[in-house]
Amino acid sequence: MSLAFGPPVIAIPGPSPVPDRVLRAMHRASPDIYGEELAEFNLQVMAKLKRLAGTGANLAPYIGNGHAGWEAVAANIFSPGDETLLLVSGHFGSSWASQMAEMGIAVEVMDFGCAPADPGRLAERLAQDRENRIRAVMLCQTDTATSAAADIPAIRAAMDQHPALLVVDSIASLGCSPMHMDDWGVDVLISASQKGLMCPPGIAFVWFSDRAAARGRTALTTPVWDWHLRAGAEALWRFWGGTPPVQHIFALDEALRMLLDEEGLDAVWARHAALAETVWAAVDAWGAGNPDIRLTIADPVSRANSVTALSLPGASALRQWLSANTGVTLGVGLGASDPDNALRVAHMGYCNAAMLMASLGAMEAGMAALSIPRGRGALEAAAGIVAARA
Numbered sequence: 157m158s159l160a161f162g163p164p165v166i167a168i169p170g171p172s173p174v175p176d177r178v179l180r181a182m183h184r185a186s187p188d189i190y191g192e193e194l195a196e197f198n199l200q201v202m203a204k205l206k207r208l209a210g211t212g213a214n215l216a217p218y219i220g221n222g223h224a225g226w227e228a229v230a231a232n233i234f235s236p237g238d239e240t241l242l243l244v245s246g247h248f249g250s251s252w253a254s255q256m257a258e259m260g261i262a263v264e265v266m267d268f269g270c271a272p273a274d275p276g277r278l279a280e281r282l283a284q285d286r287e288n289r290i291r292a293v294m295l296c297q298t299d300t301a302t303s304a305a306a307d308i309p310a311i312r313a314a315m316d317q318h319p320a321l322l323v324v325d326s327i328a329s330l331g332c333s334p335m336h337m338d339d340w341g342v343d344v345l346i347s348a349s350q351k352g353l354m355c356p357p358g359i360a361f362v363w364f365s366d367r368a369a370a371r372g373r374t375a376l377t378t379p380v381w382d383w384h385l386r387a388g389a390e391a392l393w394r395f396w397g398g399t400p401p402v403q404h405i406f407a408l409d410e411a412l413r414m415l416l417d418e419e420g421l422d423a424v425w426a427r428h429a430a431l432a433e434t435v436w437a438a439v440d441a442w443g444a445g446n447p448d449i450r451l452t453i454a455d456p457v458s459r460a461n462s463v464t465a466l467s468l469p470g471a472s473a474l475r476q477w478l479s480a481n482t483g484v485t486l487g488v489g490l491g492a493s494d495p496d497n498a499l500r501v502a503h504m505g506y507c508n509a510a511m512l513m514a515s516l517g518a519m520e521a522g523m524a525a526l527s528i529p530r531g532r533g534a535l536e537a538a539a540g541i542v543a544a545r546a
């Protein structure tokens with residue numbers, strides 16, 4: 157027999173669980189892509205995506221994943237040899253830097269290890285750049301590997317009078333943590349469909365300010381990446397550079413209705429914050445009995461709302477045990493110095509207290525089965541947070 161039979165619980169940081177409603181919204185025959193109706197519907201979805209990001213700026217959608225979003229941005233704001241500063245807090249920041257370096261961009265990395273970017277160090281670096289050679293300051297709002305969360309308004313403040321564009325990857329944070337693109341002075345924002353947005357992978361979004369648009373075309377701007385063609389599109393096919401991903405547009409409409417119109421963004425963010433705290437409470441209790449079990453980000457204000465990275469002896473074996481015996485799938489210890497003894501618990505998008513308590517309870521069972529030493533009372537601690545925040 158297997159105790160894994162039943163609905164699977166996926167707690168990996170993307171693709172995240174897709175609500176049945178969203179899957180049903182996709183279950184439609186393709187309509188006439190030259191008709192007025194779909195063009196109008198697409199515009200409504202674009203308007204909702206701007207509300208989600210807190211912006212009245214421009215929006216270019218791309219068929220692709222987060223990596224495609226990164227490349228789209230680089231191809232619109234840089235020419236080969238241009239200098240940029242990337243603030244790295246984990247695997248995703250490093251991968252982003254490598255991708256841009258391969259495009260011939262002069263990427264300078266400021267590595268903050270397993271901590272969010274420090275505005276003070278950024279200000280010092282920019283003060284040395286008297287000729288304003290640095291064209292952009294770039295960072296992940298949440299680095300999904302370490303679960304470090306950056307303070308975007310503090311980063312903007314540290315840029316002071318420097319003319320560099322502020323470019324933020326919100327792939328693991330949009331729809332989970334607050335984002336006020338215009339109020340916070342973010343010039344370029346990148347996200348993708350498969351994490352906080354609760355849709356299948358396949359679409360990347362780039363919102364960009366008029367200041368970023370003023371750069372015009374660069375030596376890297378090719379027709380598929382050109383954001384001017386998409387954001388200013390008059391015809392539906394222009395938005396998408398060809399056939400629109402029709403079923404994905406229906407999915408997005410349904411998911412955005414759930415987030416913006418039904419739950420409301422403030423409640424969405426508060427839910428993610430409470431779920432994150434629930435995981436932290438359990439890990440702290442386990443760690444009280446075993447110092448090798450600990451959250452990757454020590455300072456609570458620097459932790460993400462959407463995913464929690466931790467060290468745990470035997471994490472790889474625990475992950476395997478959980479998927480074989482309980483139906484719970486946790487995230488791998490991506491980018492950790494010792495990946496076999498690290499894992500990540502995702503709590504992004506379509507996730508509630510029941511799913512999270514199930515994951516934590518299954519972890520308790522797995523640690524018992526594998527004799528992993530740990531402190532007691534983790535589930536009581538987690539339940540206490542749910543009780544207090546509900």
Ligand SMILES: *Cc1c(COP(=O)(O)O)cnc(C)c1O
Pocket residue numbers: 170221222223224248296298299300325326327328348357
């Ligand atoms: C998932 C993720 C990416 C990469 O997105 P893909 O869709 O896998 O290409 C980039 N940045 C962050 C912060 C992510 O979480």
